[in-house]
Amino acid sequence: MEKRFKVWIYKEGEPPIVHDGPGASIYAIEGHFMSEMEGKTSPFVARHPAEAHAFFLPFSVVNIVHFFYRPKANGYWEHMKRLIADYIDVIADKHPYWKRSLGADHFMVSCHGWAPPLSHANPELYQNSIRVICNANTSEGFKLGKDVTLPEVHLSDGLLSQPPRDQLHTERTTLAFFAGGSHGYIRQMLLHHWKGKDTEVVVHEYLPKGTSYGELMRKSKFCLCPSGYEVASPRIVESIFMGCVPVIISVDYPLPFSDVLDWSKFSVQIPVEKIPEIKTTLQGISERQYQVLRRRVLLVQRHFVLHRPAKRYDLMHMVLHSIWLRRLNVRVSYLPERNIRFLETKMM
Known part of the structure; x- marks a missing residue:
């Protein structure tokens, strides 16, 4: 080409x-x-x-x-x-x-x-x-x-950025994280089931004052990427940048570059009806499986820069x-x- x-x-x-x-x-x-x-x-x-x-x-x-x-x-x-x-x-x-x-x-x-x-x-x-x-x-x-x-x-701000370095050695103590407005039925369902209800699946509609969105992503194993009013979400690219395994929750959304990238190798896809089971699903992924997913996220980062x-x-x-x-x-x-x-x- x-x-x-x-x-x-x-x-x-x-x-x-x-x-x-x-x-x-x-x-x-x-x-x-x-x-x-x-x-x-x-x-x-x-x-x-x-x-x-x-x-x-x-x-x-x-x-x-x-x-x-x-x-x-x-x-x-x-x-x-x-x-x-x-x-x-x-x-x-x-x-x-x-x-x-x-x-x-x-x-x-x-x-x-x-x-x-x-x-x-x-x-x-x-x-x-x-x-x-x-x-x-x-x-x-x-x-x-x-x-x-x-x-x-x-x-x-229009400024370009690069993924942070040394992400393999980042301490990730949170199982899953999301913060965002109640835009569309998928997010409404996510917030209804998980907002402020769990210490491992951390879900905010609005971040507490003084909290860093990027740091919370860097401390999380999985980053929840639900569709909003539209099917696309910038959180997919953001989570890949932060070395956080994206958890994609959407309907009728063909993922970017699927002709050459097998998203099942570096992300998790959860059906909307399984939102109440997010914690069980993610806890069912072994540490070894998670580390493989994470390394593959780092491998595909260059395609999203x-x-x-x-x-x-x-x-x-x-x-x-x-x-x-x-x-x-x-x-x-x-x-x-x-x-x-x-x-x-x-x-x-």
């Missing part, structure tokens, strides 16, 4: 709606991906569209929502969708590549929770294009083998690799006698 994969980035449009995105907050990956691709150092950027394997649509859903969402205004939803539809119409009218593939070799990148419904702005964007999104919910139209799960990376510029095997390269795999699986066929193009997708 590193030697062959080339991406053409459309030049049309102006910031902040196009060619710009957030560099901080839970949506940070959207802006950093765009900035990395539009910088001068990426080896994946095509010099000419004719040599490209994939085409990047660099519009920012986060900025569209920020600048055009008005809760009390009428028609704001359709207005936001119209912005995306008009942008794609400009691309399709000006260049031959969208119509040539029905959008199948094009991709968008967004971490905003509204990215999936706003992608309905263009039927081919939703149906054919590769949607690289954090809110990867299969019950809401996320398509396995076509779309890509984008890890949610929380950069509160965000570098600028990007480095081999880091988060940015992993996302591009996921796009590359999906591009390999798409072939556009043409029936000249009927002037019809159709897609053939080989599911992974």
